[in-house]
Structures are given as structure tokens and as C-alpha cells.
Amino acid sequence: MERTLKVNALGMSKADYAGATSTLCKGCGHNSIANQVIQVAYELNLRPHEIIKLSGIGCSSKSPTYFLGQSHGFNGLHGRMPSLATGALMANHSLRGLGVSGDGDTGSIGMGQFKHMVRRNVRLVYVVENNGVYGLTKGQFSATADYGQDLKYAGHNDLPAIDICMEALVAGAGFVARSFAGDAKQVRELLKAALSHRGTAVLDIISPCVAFNDEDDSPKSYSYGRKHEHALQDIGFFPADEEIIIDPQEPGQTTTVELHDGSKIRLHSLEDNYDPTDKAVAVQRLQQAEDNHEFITGLIYYDQSRPNLAEISGLDATPLAALPDEALRPTPAMLEELMHDYN
Amino acid sequence: MGVTEPLTRPAPDKGVEAVVNDFSIAVATANGTGSQTANLTLLRSFFKMGVPVHGKNIFPSNIQGLPTWYNIRVSRRGYIARRPAELLVAYNAATVAEDVASLPPGGVCIFDEGVRADTSREDLIYYGVPVKELLKGNPLKGKLRDYVANMTYVGVVAWLLGVTLETVEEALSFHFGRRQKLVDSNMTVVRASFEWAEANLEKKDPFKVEPMDATEGLILMTGNEAGALGSLFGGATVAAWYPITPSTSFIDALRSHAPKLRTGPDGKPTYVVVQAEDELAAIGMVIGAGWAGGRALTATSGPGISLMSEYVGLGYFAEIPAVIWDVQRVGPSTGLPTRTSQGDLGFAYRLGHGDTVHPVLLPSSIEEAFEMGHKALDLADVLQTPIFVLSDLDLGMNNWMGEPFAYPDGPIQRGKVLSAEEVEERGFARYRDVDGDGIAYRTLPGNPNALSAYFARGTGHNDSALYSERPQDWSENMQRLLRKFDTARELVPGPVLDTMADSEVGIIAFGTTRYAIEEARDQLAEADVPTDFLRLRALPIGHEVREFIAAHDRVIVMEMNRDGQLFDILENECPDDVHKLVSIAFLDGMPWTATWVKEQVLRALAEGRN
Secondary structure, X not given: OOXXXXXXXXXXXXXXXXXXXXXXXXXXXXXXXXXXXXXXXXXXXXXXXXXXEEEOOOHHHHHHHHEOOOOEEEEOOOOOHHHHHHHHHHHOOOOEEEEEEEHHHHHOOOHHHHHHHHHHOOOEEEEEEEOOEEOOXXXXXXXXXXXXXXXXXXXXXXXXXXXXXXXXXXXXXXXXEEEEOOOHHHHHHHHHHHHOOOOEEEEEEEOOEOOOEOOOOOOOOHHHHHHHEEEOEEEEEEOOOOXXXXXXXXXXXXXXXXXXXXXXXXXXXXXXXXXOOOHHHHHHHHHHHHHOOOEEXXXXXXXXXXXXXXXXOOOOOOOHHHOOHHHHOOXXXXXXXXXXXXX | OOOOOOOOOOOOOOOOOOEEOEEEEEEEEEOOOOHHHHHHHHHHHHHHOOOOEEEEEEOOOOOOOOEEEEEEEEEOOOOOOEOOOOEEEEOOOOOHHHHHHOOOOOOEEEEEHHHOOOOOOOOOEEEEEOHHHHOOOOOOOHHHHHHHHXXXXXXXXXXXXXXXXXXXXXXXXXXXXXXXHHHHHXXXXXXXXXXXXXXXXXXXXXXXXXXXXXXXXOEEEEHHHHHHHHHHHOOOOEEEEOOOOOOHHHHHHHHHHHHHXXXXXXXXXXXXXXXXXXXXXXXXXXXXXXXXXXXXXEEEOHHHHHHHHHHHHHHHHHOOOEEEEEEEEEOOOOOEEEEEOOOOHHHHHOOOOOOOOOOEEOOOOHHHHHHHHHHHHHHHHHHOOEEEEEEEHHHHHOEEEEOOOOOOOOOOOOOOEOOHHHHHHHOOOOOOOOOOOOOOOEOOOOOOOHHHOOEEEOOOEOOOOOEOOOHHHHHHHHHHHHXXXXXXXXXXXXXXXXXXXXXXXXXXXXXXXXXXXXHHHHHHHHOOOOEEEEEEOEEOOOHHHHHHHHOOOEEEEEEOOOOOHHHHHHHHHOHHHHHHEEEEEOOOOOOOEHHHHHHHHHHHHHHHOO
């Protein structure tokens, strides 16, 4: 039997979207997310050279090595990937940014940069691989660790958890979602939608740490997630050139949202009256989830009205990095005129 | 240029020789009263008369109320270092006592009668100005009235020194960008004061300004403006910054000139300026932009440099172009934020943990600030590394005379960047030293060749940019970075050498201390101590510096910091000649004077003979 390699519309196989072999622990949630990134890029026919991968420091930030090996990437500093991404995407705003951070990288050392990137609305998918612990330094609580949790190494957590989605909302993000590494389909659909967003798209993905925080009673474990995940919607992503199919069974529960690039998401609501375009509702729902120890996932908030930083900066279609010398160096006559002005 | 009509001033007292075009004026006012306009008007008036001039703003870290001084040096011989003032404009009651006390015998005190100056010193000449009276009937109210109040001393000083009203008007017109309404409202006060002085004062002092043609064709500009313009002509595309004195006016200038200089044919900007949330982010943006092919810069000062250290280290190790302007102020810590310094040299040179070392450019004038503005961007791209430009508050925020800037010679240099086709033809390994100069080839994100992709990282890597903990990979890469640094020695701006006949003494210095040193060297030569002067314009040092040290018995290394940071670097670089080096390092926030430099050099030489 002859085997043919499956390829996408660009003639690329899934292997073409792969990266180096992961050096993370076997079963780490981050590996599962990396695989979904590969799958998404393959399914969406993305050109690897149009994507840049950016990360900070930590287990999460290693993971861009493990996908899209044909894309340029930059593993920056702890908590300071947002500024790196901002600069890179100003120099070349035609690139699509895919940032990967972790709960320590975003929720602690990088909180300032995270919120300011969101405030500037840099066009970037910002994934937080959230496991509530520091892995590489062997298991300390991170700022997103659950209140009252006990861990073998870290002890008892007396402090409330920082909610990445809440912080993103408050900072002005127009795309805020939460997912679970164990829910591959939802991760994929949210990633696809995020890639089509106009500005910063924040994806807080609970991604279990099998080494330090995967006990059954930990809210950031696989078993807990599988048992307790409460999706707000069933999400389907449809590229711009694809027709959308609406389930005729429950028309009232299903809404379609057109994204910035013409693609669409179909949201089949699994919860009455949840409107992800209402910021006050989103904040309230997050608070309610915290109060009731609910693990909600899905698209928490969506608003594409705010222009991104490149748009605010008035940049032309040609990236700054691609401008020819003539565009960058004023003429001798301009210098002469200036010198006259200062005479 | 040049006003040529004869002076109509009454001559000074018989028997007193006129002092023409050779004195300093100190203007003492309170911060935030708009005295800057008045001071710059005087400065530019002298400049318009063709007389070499320089102004230094000695100001507090404060928005309103604290004392501030403006020193104007007028020198027919072209000396522009700070010099204690013979003429004082005493308009600040809070400091009038110490200001008057600081005048030398024969000095002149022009005071606002409202500040109640103590006129008991008999060796001074006093002129009281009835400021309140002169403003009577002026329609301006409140703050605006305070602002124009300072124009009274412009009128009186102009009359005393022999500056015509036409010249003052020309200077004011420049200051207000030819907005006639503003010019007129200020001129009204200048004229009234000038005419009052003419009618009521008797000139008793010898100081005069007479037209010359020494400023013909020159420009007057601050170093920060010059650096910003240089950057714009150097093709800067991304500027990220966080406000900090004394660098803020660098970005202000960049932003004000960019729309005119750098708008594309389609009306879109060919640059972006991002005000970051802090310096940690500003440098992160610069590094990100440099990696993606931007010509990126930031401007900051010492505290900002402290915050930037980790990203600069990453820029060094991952080999990312970046330009960092450090307009130095006095540290450590918040230090003296409005005073000048050369205290960041050692820190910037070695910024980062582990083995890091960076090229540092050292401008001393507005011409060099402009030139280094565009050269730094070229060097960053050519060397693929962060480049520091160490200016200082004195150069950055004060107005300096200079030659009109030379247009950059040669095209923009972007260094070793491979296109998709070139990657195809020759292959690509990000950190491989193909040419033997330590500089590897790079590719930019967006390159469609799949083989061009690499993962930039601060972690150990082999020459293909893959993660590596192999001891050999680490040490070989670090040695290559040293080779690259050696290549930089020949690429950075070389030193400027000025020699005198029969000199056995060498002086090495950099930046704005040159003005006091140059003046002191003339004084030393008159005292039969000729010196040679090597003015460093960049680190790392090249062969010229080694040769200079080798050729002299004694080399004095002068710098404006406490610890002798350049001295340390030279000791390290020239171990065989350490015994020849003498350090003169001193910092108190004030620019040096020639008298002080001369004394220090003589003292050092005397001690050296022990």
C-alpha cells in the first residue's frame, strides 16, 4: 500500500509546522498546547514566515521551540516578552505575533508589561500556559495558584489567585478567553479565532504541571479539569472563505461573530444569557466563578472596535523594516534648510 | 550676519580699560518664571553679533520656585567652558546674598530693586532695575506678566553691553518661531527697559560686546536636538523611551522634527515613537524591533540604564542591533538629576551580568552628536549589538555653537542580512563566523526561505542558534564575540589628536570636559607646560590610543566622575604602560573650569615627579 503524506492548501504537511522535540516533562500540558498550535497552523494554511514566536522565561516560554520550526522566534527575558513583541511588531507589523508566556512570567514578574501591552492593543495572540507553579525552580506557588491550596513542596497558599482573564479585561483587552490543555478542540478553535483578532488576544490556558501540581484535588490538574470544566460555549471557527453552518436545532442559543479579517466564530451558548460582548457581564461572570470555585472556559469577552497599536501609529502597509533607504534618510536639501533654521 | 553699526554707548570711566567680548554673565532667577526665554534671547543676540558664546543652564530638579542660574560665556577667543561670572543679574531674592558674594572684585550686579540686594560691597558696580515700575501699564496679567518681567534685564543688559534693539528683536523672533505677536509683547518690555536704562543709568563698568564675524555660518543648538536629528537622518524607525531628565528633550526633538523629515510620499510616517511604561519595556521594544529589522533607539539617563541592563545583556548575547543614548546625569541613585556627569562610562561599557562589553560612542559637540546619531544606527546594524552613545546633561540640554552638520557620507549600512535567495545560495547558520571578523550573518523575520528561520535566545546556543550546554559551544561563542569586539575597534569613531611642540605630557579625555581642557592647555602652554591632547570618541580603544600612551612619559586621564572609570579601562587595556597613567577624576555636578583643570594638571605633574 502506498502512503501519501497529507498536505494542506499550501502543500505543507503537519511535519512542516513541527518544531524541535520537546524537552518538557512527558504529559506536560504545554506539549499538548504546542501540538494544537501545529494543528491550527496546518489547518489554517498559515505561512510560517509570516509568524513570529515570542516568549519570556520558564517552562511555558521554552515551548515555542517545539512548534513552527520554520518561523522566526525570540526567547526573551522573564516577564518581558510583551515589550519584545511590541518592538518587533512595530518594526514589522505585517507579521503575526504568537506569544507564549506562563503564570509566573505574566502574573508576577511580567504583570506590568502584560497590562501595558494589552492597553496598547498590540496585535498578538498572547497565550498564558497557566499551571499555578514555578516548574524550573521546582514547585513554588505562582501568583495564579489557587487560594488555600496545599502542595508538597510549596506548602500552604494563603494568598488569593490572580486571574489572568480578569487582569486582561480590566486592562482593556478585546479578546479574552480561558481554556484547558485537556480540551484540545476548544484550544484549537480559540487559537484560530485569536489569530484573527485585530489587537491583543489573551488566552489563559490551564495547563497542568505533571511534576508539581497535578494532584487530583488541585484545580489545575488534568483530572480536576476534566471533571469540572464548564464551557460557556461550544465554539466553531470558520475561515473567511468558508461558509458557516448553523445548527437549526437551537437557533436561539447560537450566535455568529464576524472577526476582523472576515472569518467568523459560531458560539453555541451552553449557558443562558451569557453575552461575551458585554464587558460588565464578563467581569461579573469571572467574579462569580471565583466565588463558586467554578472552572469556566470559553470566550469570555470579545470586542474588536479598538484599533491596534500599528493602526494608532498610522503605519502604512509597508513594514518599517522593509522601507528603502530613500524613505528613511531625509534629503540633503532638508538638512540644509534645517541648518538655516538654527543659524 | 553680524551687526556692524558703530556703538553709541557712553564710554566707561576714563582710566578703566574696556573689556570687550571676554566675560561671563550669571542670571539668577527662580525656576518656572520663564527666564529661559530671556536668557536664550541674550545668548542668541551675542551669537547674532558674531561673538563666540555658550550658555549653561544650572537648574534645580523642580518645576517652580527653586533657584536657577543661567551662565553665559562670551569669548572673543572662542573659549566656551564654564567660567565664574563677572556680571550678575540678581532677580532672585532667595539667592541674592550668595550670588552677590560670589562676584569677583570689579564685578557688576544688575538687580531687581524688588529683591533688596545688599549693596554694601564697595568693589562692585550696582545697577538697580525698577522691574515693577517698568511693567506698570503692561496689559499682561498673572503668569504671563511674570514671564515678561524677565525681559527687563534683557533690555538693561543689552543697553549696558552695547547690543542693539534690532539684534534683540531678531533673537526673540527666532525664539518664538517668527510668531510676531509674542515677539511684540516681549519687545515692548525690552524696549521700555532699554530706554529706561539709557535715560537713567550711567555706565560705570568696562564690559562690552562688539560685533565680530566669528559665528558666521554657524548654528546654535542643543546636543539632544543634534542627536535626535542625527538619528532621523540615520533612518531610525522605532524609538521607545520613558521620560527622564536630561534625555527627555532628545525624544521631544525627535518627535517634533520627524513629521517634517520622515513622512512618506503617501503621508504615512516612516517611524514609530512609543512612550513605554518604564525603561525595562523601552529597551525590550528596542531589542524586539532591532531583531525584526527596525533601526531602533532609546534615550535615557543613568537610572534608566540600570533598568535596561538585563535586556542589554541579552542584546549582546543574542546579537541584536540597538542604540541607547545615555544623557548622563549625576548618580548613584536619583543623585543630582539636573547636573552633568561622566559617571556612567564604566557601567555602560560593561553593562550586563556575565562577560559583556559594548561599544560606547562619546560625543563632545553638537556636530558629533549629529554624526554619532546616524553612525550609531549603522554600527548597531553592522556589529549586530547594542551601541551606547554617552552624552551628558551639559551637551544634551545646553545650546552650543557648531558648524552646519555634514550630510551622512555613504548609504545607510544595514550589515550582514541575508535575503531568501542568499540563504538558498550560501546556507545559513546564525552564529557562524564565516568571514573571520566575528560578525555572523543574520536573517530577518518575514524571510520566506524556510531555512532562514532561527530562534533568538539568551540561553547557550551553538552556531546554528540551537540550545546548547556544551562547554565548547559556550566558550567558542564567547571568544567569537570578543573577535567581533576587536573588529569594532576599527569601526568606531577614532580619537582626535591635538599636539603641541616639545610636549612630554599627554592628556586623554572625552566628551564635554574638552572645553575646559582646551582652554587650560593654552594657559599651560603659556606657563611653559605644553601638552598633547587625545580626545577619545569611542570605546573600545584602537591602536591610536595605545600609541599615544606609548609615546608619552606621562599621560593624564581626565574625567568627570569619582573613581576614574576611563582610567580603569585604559589600565586594563594597556597593562605595559600602567605606570605612565595618572588619574584626574572629579565630579560635583558642575562643568569644569579651565582654571581648575590647569591647577589639577600642574599638581598631578608635580606629584608625579616625586
